[in-house]
Amino acid sequence: MEKWILKYFTLIRVMIALIIGVIVTILMIYLISEYPGESLKYFFTGPLASKGRLFNILEMAAPMIFCGVAIAISFQADQFNLGAEGSFIIAAAVGTAFAVSTNMPALLHIPLVLIVAGVTGAVWSLIPGILKAKWNASELVSSLMMNYVAFYFSLYLINSHFRDLDAGFLVSLRLPETAVFGQFITGTRMHFGIILAVVAALWAYYFLYHTTSGYEFRQTGYNKSFARFGGINIIKVIILSQVLLGFIAGVGGMSEVMGIHGRFLWQGQPGYGWDGIIVAIIGRSHPILIIFSSLLLAYLRVGGQVLNLMGDVPAELVNVIQSLIILLITAEAFLGQWKYRITRRQAEREEAAK
Amino acid sequence: MSNNILDIKEIFKVYPDGVIANRNVSMDVQENSIHALVGENGAGKSTLMKVLFGITPYQGGSIEYKGSEVKFSNPREAIAAGIGMVHQHLMLAPDLTVAENLILGMEPLRGKLFLDADEAVRICREASEKYGLAVPAEKKIRDLPIGVRQRVEILKALARNAEVLILDEPTAVLTPQETDVLFKTLDGLKAAGKTIIFITHKLSEVTRVADRITVMRDAQAIITRDMDDLDEVKIASLMVGRKINTERIPAPVKIGSVKLSVRDLKYTNSDGVEALKGIDLDVRSGEILGLAGVEGNGQTELVEIIAGLMAPDSGSVTIDGTSVLSLTPRQIREAGLAHIPEDRMENGVAEVASVEENLIVDRYYKPEYNTRGRLYWKLITEKSKELIKKFNILTKSSKTNVGSLSGGNIQKVVVARELTSNPGVIIAAQPTRGVDIGSEELIHNLLKQARDEGKAVFLISADLDEVLKLSNRVVVFYDGEITAHFKDASKVEDVDLGPYMLGIKKEDAASGKMDS
Ligand SMILES: Nc1ncnc2c1ncn2[C@@H]1O[C@H](COP(=O)(O)OP(=O)(O)O)[C@@H](O)[C@H]1O
Numbered sequence: 001m002e003k004w005i006l007k008y009f010t011l012i013r014v015m016i017a018l019i020i021g022v023i024v025t026i027l028m029i030y031l032i033s034e035y036p037g038e039s040l041k042y043f044f045t046g047p048l049a050s051k052g053r054l055f056n057i058l059e060m061a062a063p064m065i066f067c068g069v070a071i072a073i074s075f076q077a078d079q080f081n082l083g084a085e086g087s088f089i090i091a092a093a094v095g096t097a098f099a100v101s102t103n104m105p106a107l108l109h110i111p112l113v114l115i116v117a118g119v120t121g122a123v124w125s126l127i128p129g130i131l132k133a134k135w136n137a138s139e140l141v142s143s144l145m146m147n148y149v150a151f152y153f154s155l156y157l158i159n160s161h162f163r164d165l166d167a168g169f170l171v172s173l174r175l176p177e178t179a180v181f182g183q184f185i186t187g188t189r190m191h192f193g194i195i196l197a198v199v200a201a202l203w204a205y206y207f208l209y210h211t212t213s214g215y216e217f218r219q220t221g222y223n224k225s226f227a228r229f230g231g232i233n234i235i236k237v238i239i240l241s242q243v244l245l246g247f248i249a250g251v252g253g254m255s256e257v258m259g260i261h262g263r264f265l266w267q268g269q270p271g272y273g274w275d276g277i278i279v280a281i282i283g284r285s286h287p288i289l290i291i292f293s294s295l296l297l298a299y300l301r302v303g304g305q306v307l308n309l310m311g312d313v314p315a316e317l318v319n320v321i322q323s324l325i326i327l328l329i330t331a332e333a334f335l336g337q338w339k340y341r342i343t344r345r346q347a348e349r350e351e352a353a354k
Numbered sequence: 355m356s357n358n359i360l361d362i363k364e365i366f367k368v369y370p371d372g373v374i375a376n377r378n379v380s381m382d383v384q385e386n387s388i389h390a391l392v393g394e395n396g397a398g399k400s401t402l403m404k405v406l407f408g409i410t411p412y413q414g415g416s417i418e419y420k421g422s423e424v425k426f427s428n429p430r431e432a433i434a435a436g437i438g439m440v441h442q443h444l445m446l447a448p449d450l451t452v453a454e455n456l457i458l459g460m461e462p463l464r465g466k467l468f469l470d471a472d473e474a475v476r477i478c479r480e481a482s483e484k485y486g487l488a489v490p491a492e493k494k495i496r497d498l499p500i501g502v503r504q505r506v507e508i509l510k511a512l513a514r515n516a517e518v519l520i521l522d523e524p525t526a527v528l529t530p531q532e533t534d535v536l537f538k539t540l541d542g543l544k545a546a547g548k549t550i551i552f553i554t555h556k557l558s559e560v561t562r563v564a565d566r567i568t569v570m571r572d573a574q575a576i577i578t579r580d581m582d583d584l585d586e587v588k589i590a591s592l593m594v595g596r597k598i599n600t601e602r603i604p605a606p607v608k609i610g611s612v613k614l615s616v617r618d619l620k621y622t623n624s625d626g627v628e629a630l631k632g633i634d635l636d637v638r639s640g641e642i643l644g645l646a647g648v649e650g651n652g653q654t655e656l657v658e659i660i661a662g663l664m665a666p667d668s669g670s671v672t673i674d675g676t677s678v679l680s681l682t683p684r685q686i687r688e689a690g691l692a693h694i695p696e697d698r699m700e701n702g703v704a705e706v707a708s709v710e711e712n713l714i715v716d717r718y719y720k721p722e723y724n725t726r727g728r729l730y731w732k733l734i735t736e737k738s739k740e741l742i743k744k745f746n747i748l749t750k751s752s753k754t755n756v757g758s759l760s761g762g763n764i765q766k767v768v769v770a771r772e773l774t775s776n777p778g779v780i781i782a783a784q785p786t787r788g789v790d791i792g793s794e795e796l797i798h799n800l801l802k803q804a805r806d807e808g809k810a811v812f813l814i815s816a817d818l819d820e821v822l823k824l825s826n827r828v829v830v831f832y833d834g835e836i837t838a839h840f841k842d843a844s845k846v847e848d849v850d851l852g853p854y855m856l857g858i859k860k861e862d863a864a865s866g867k868m869d870s
């Protein structure tokens with residue numbers, strides 16, 4: 001049993017963090033709400049109460065998965081690039097511009113628009129990569145700064161050149177029918193982008209754990225000196241990891257436009273890049289686990305919305321829980337003493353068995 | 355016994371990663387004696403002293419000092435009680451002067467705010483005179499040889515009124531001559547009434563200076579007793595549980611052509627220090643060239659340049675006739691270089707990666723291991739299992755993290771990888787540092803075997819016994835230069851190397867070239 005705990009310690013730690021998060025949620029609802037029983041029900045079972053809400057969760061999880069997976073790939077190569085947000089939005093803007101200015105059959109249009117968006121995201125994200133590889137400029141700072149540049153450039157592009165003057169508010173022209181995702185369950189907003197997100201996660205898993213490049217990424221992430229010593233080209237890893245990050249986040253951004261809104265309509269930063277970091281951390285940078293952490297976060301968000309709508313607790317409650325969980329997961333010392341005690345007992349036992 | 359100044363009882367210590375470093379260790383130290391604490395690398399000696407000195411917490415046992423029980427929760431308390439410790443890795447500030455280092459933490463002040471530099475120098479001189487330890491008070495630590503730095507550390511402890519002085523492997527970084535000076539100092543301190551605990555794993559030193567001895571093995575204290583008639587052979591068998599082999603290996607029978615050749619290699623580091631001042635040397639197929647020298651005299655730079663991890667200012671390096679200076683580390687490996695690095699945790703392995711992932715870092719990209727980028731994990735696991743067996747690596751499985759293996763087994767992972775890449779040239783830098791005796795012998799045998807298969811082996815080691823045991827030729831490094839070249843290592847003793855290691859003696863135009 002204790003051996004088992006040690007083996008899966010990080011996973012167990014995440015679980016315990018989640019459980020504590022849930023307990024705190026319950027306590028807070030009891031403190032805030034006039035009728036806590038009802039509120040609890042809204043929060044926890046609300047998201048599952050109707051087909052519509054269930055699909056809401058899936059639809060909300062898709063961009064989180066895209067960004068989470070993108071970030072996980074760079075995390076695994078020990079790059080702390082915060083640029084998913086920037087790549088996400090600039091790819092959506094440029095992809096939208098491309099989609100509304102071209103005309104071709106859907107079979108060609110959809111993939112081409114996605115590729116244009118992905119490449120835009122990749123090129124954008126390449127800049128901090130090159131700065132890092134050439135001058136060792138922190139990718140954390142440069143990618144963060146570039147998020148603002150990406151955001152305002154996107155607004156400029158859409159508002160000044162591709163704005164729908166008839167819409168009555170600031171949005172882009174509508175994408176042509178040939179460039180929007182169909183729904184795979186009619187009557188819902190279950191669009192093809194959700195499937196694409198899961199495919200991206202599966203591909204990332206395959207890439208990281210089964211290919212030579214993925215091996216290079218992980219070894220560089222584990223120990224750069226070792227990777228270099230062994231002959232791995234770590235400059236290539238740094239640059240390629242940012243390119244992949246930008247590409248996947250970019251496809252994620254475009255897929256939101258093509259699947260949900262049919263046009264570019266953000267006038268504020270959508271924040272999916274940040275959600276991506278959250279789900280990547282909760283999912284321990286593992287692409288498959290990120291699918292689940294994204295679903296979890298989306299579930300909490302929808303729960304928060306239901307609670308906000310029907311109950312008397314503000315949706316911000318979710319932010320508190322989310323922060324608490326992240327804090328517990330990233331605090332290395334959390335449960336450290338417990339692990340130490342088990343390790344010690346285990347060592348003594350093996351000792352006695354000798 | 356009433357004259358025990360220290361009585362350590364049943365200390366039990368587990369590190370957070372599960373390693374039991376001390377298993378109910380007891381040891382008593384008599385006042386005004388020189389007490390040797392011996393044991394192989396990893397036996398738990400440093401840990402025991404860290405427990406005593408309040409650096410690391412422990413889980414069981416007690417310590418009696420001057421008749422009353424103590425438990426220091428930090429070094430400051432230990433120092434206040436009159437215990438001083440000189441660590442294995444010296445802990446002086448390189449940019450401060452000797453006097454400034456000496457008074458760190460007890461600075462004399464002028465006007466309550468400013469350091470009184472003159473007073474600092476005066477304190478330093480006074481202490482230096484009182485204990486007969488000559489140190490240059492106003493020189494920066496950076497500019498001093500290791501032996502003198504160590505003397506500063508000792509003086510630092512004495513200036514804080516230490517009565518018990520702990521020295522952790524003080525001789526590991528010293529030449530035989532510097533060691534002599536240190537031992538005279540220790541005798542002097544004993545005459546002045548001090549108690550000294552000194553850690554070593556060199557037995558000749560124990561028989562020379564110690565009054566009493568504690569032998570540790572495998573986290574336990576095997577024995578504590580007076581030296582009396584105890585000789586090196588007896589201590590050695592207590593230490594390792596069996597006899598160690600320092601006998602030199604037979605000279606090679608068939609030496610071939612030059613495989614690795616270095617010419618006029620120069621390198622100045624970022625501090626402006628000339629780390630390599632024009633190095634020439636050759637290593638031929640079928641031989642082991644040993645490089646002896648105190649660490650930090652340019653060995654690291656030389657090796658990293660050959661391996662392509664660093665670029666020199668000028669000069670040339672060829673492997674099998676091809677110049678490798680402009681090649682990447684991978685290209686150099688493909689040209690036939692294998693490299694056991696001096697710092698295995700830094701360069702040799704990724705601790706959090708599995709044994710098998712560590713074993714393939716130099717070969718995963720070859721067609722054998724993948725098609726179009728898809729890795730054959732099954733094959734990799736199989737091959738890893740073979741290596742684990744062949745090199746006797748003790749691990750639960752090939753998927754275990756390398757970081758959870760013992761030092762000796764981690765080194766075996768590195769050696770297993772490097773020796774199986776079919777190299778023509780093998781660089782082995784400190785190949786047995788910190789490994790157990792069994793692994794050491796295995797690694798020595800493997801290097802000999804590689805030599806006999808016609809590979810060119812370049813051995814860099816701070817351990818003179820190791821250099822002399824394996825090499826047929828020896829060059830000595832001092833301050834970025836080769837100061838001596840012994841073409842027949844069988845005629846050389848360690849004391850012959852000392853003066854060259856210190857730069858006191860230097861052969862004219864010494865180099866490791868074969869045509870000279
Ligand atoms: N800080 C540490 N954390 C975990 N293990 C350690 C630590 N320091 C030493 N060890 C382990 O404890 C054992 C004893 O180490 P040490 O006391 O340094 O031995 P010695 O000084 O006799 O060479 C070794 O197995 C070593 O790897």
Ligand SMILES: [Mg+2]
Pocket residue numbers: 396399400401442522523
């Ligand atoms: Mg030690």
